[in-house]
Amino acid sequence: MPSVRSAAFGWGLSGGAARPRMARPNWLRIRGPLPLGTRRMLGLCSFLLPLLVWAIVSYVPFIWHPNMLVTNPGDVDYFQVGMSVDRATFASEVTSALQAKQAPPQGVPANPLYLPSPGAVASAFIAAFTSSAGNAEGGWMLASLWKSIQVIFWGFLISSLIGVPLGILAGANTAVSHLVEPIVEFFRYLPAPAFGALAVAVLGIYDGPKIAIIVIGTLFQQILIVANTTRKVEFGLVEAALTLGCRNGRLLSKVIVPAILPDLYRDQRVLLGWAWTYLIVAELVGATSGISLFITQQARHQHFAAVFAGIAVIGIVGLGTDLLLGRLGRRLFPWDRSAAL
Template identity: 40%
Template sequence: MKKRSSILQIRGEIGRGWYLGGVAGTFVIVLALWSAASWGGWVERTFLPTPLQVLEQFGNQIVSPEFWNHVGISISRVSIGFLLACLVGIPIGIFAGTFRFAEAVVLPQSEFIRYMPATAFVPLIMVWAGIGEMAKIWVIFLGCIFQIILMVADNVRSVSGELLQVSYTLGATRRQAIQQVLLRAVMPDLMNTMRMMIGWAWTYLVVAELVAASSGLGFSILKAQRFLNTDVIFVGIITIGLLGLLTDRAFAICHKRFFPWLEGGR
């Protein structure tokens, strides 16, 4: 009997060539549609610049010290806000995922607050923290922390109860079971959670830089919007996307390095 092609098979393996072809093909299709819309006159170039205009603007920006200043400031804001959210949210999430009483105290409130948009807190943040640098970091912090708490708690609850029972059978105390079994077992999923949440941090960057900012990629995008410099807006959006992709790849590499057995290594 002839073997079916694995291309459309559920969770079927495909060759590297097919995979790379799918990636490249998608970019080509998007670029072709963009080019047709702008060069073909479907959309006024004031509102949708051509790919060549964006590329030229990107070239102009990367040789500008002001552009790199915006990049550095945005990286700093995202990094600090994200790290603070992790430092506070991860222990709370572990606590809530480990003990049922903590779950009752923490998770319902976190579930409720996470549906409140971070933009709604901007006026309060300006009252509490002023319009300085901390206000921008607070927006990113609030945008991430409740998601982190819930996802980390879910990671902890997914650890097999049988694994903990075996540790008790072998004579482990509650503290040893938490430190040596639970935390070690949850580490791979915890890193994946951080990898996903750094993406949320980047999406909140533009919101954070609404708070009386005078620098940063979000500020440069908003400034360009006032003057309809859509090529500059595209450059800012693409730059944020590239920075987000780099941080995502960094987490993926660290995951393979720290947990090689999950990737089939030793």
């Protein structure tokens, strides 16, 4: 019999009825849909799984714990209560003490100082918000955070006031695009912190240079991203407006700007995240302030739980703002069907 393979190309997937019904969603499908409950559950796991790993490493004594925390120094003269020594040293001290018929030191397995447990971070987090202990300038997390938010706000506002109009013009007009974009492309490769010393020389040591660093870090990306978004406006809309008697300035304000608004809003959300990533570097310029001061001070005193709490606060504020803006966006642009998240 000639071997004729009727389904050689997989065109005729014979027996469609025999295929199992797609009762449960296939998680491996490309862009396969998932029910809302599953999506929420996955979103929660995205936070809980790393937290679980962290908790296991912290609380299960035999997982890692390379050090011993001394609870009783015994007769070892250089040991102190609360001292963290590595296991090998501790073990050798125990054996030498036993051989010399002296009291051996006692201790419990511990992780290095720089990996505090989730519980320690949580209590440091609460303490940082509730107590005004520490010095008045930096110890108090809420004041530090407020300071940082102000720097971000002004930096992002100034950047947007320049970057958004310039980006729209560059995206809408070829002449502006060719005049502006080459120099912007050059500047966007320069790391913002490189301007730190210059910014301090020009703007002093307080908020000025910090805001400037955020502006420098955000603005050039912003111009290019907004210009690109503007270029993606369906040209048919512009042509339709032209045939309806719409001209120059109004073409920009009545067609191009409204057409890009949802995408512009999304760009701004991404760029705001970008601005946050420049925050620490910016705050270290001149007189250290804000959340950076909190973090660096706590690190200097080896309060790593508080350092972790400070870092977490930045993430929480950033993510929270973004979720809020995302929700607001869906209300602001009811016609936008590509709304993600």
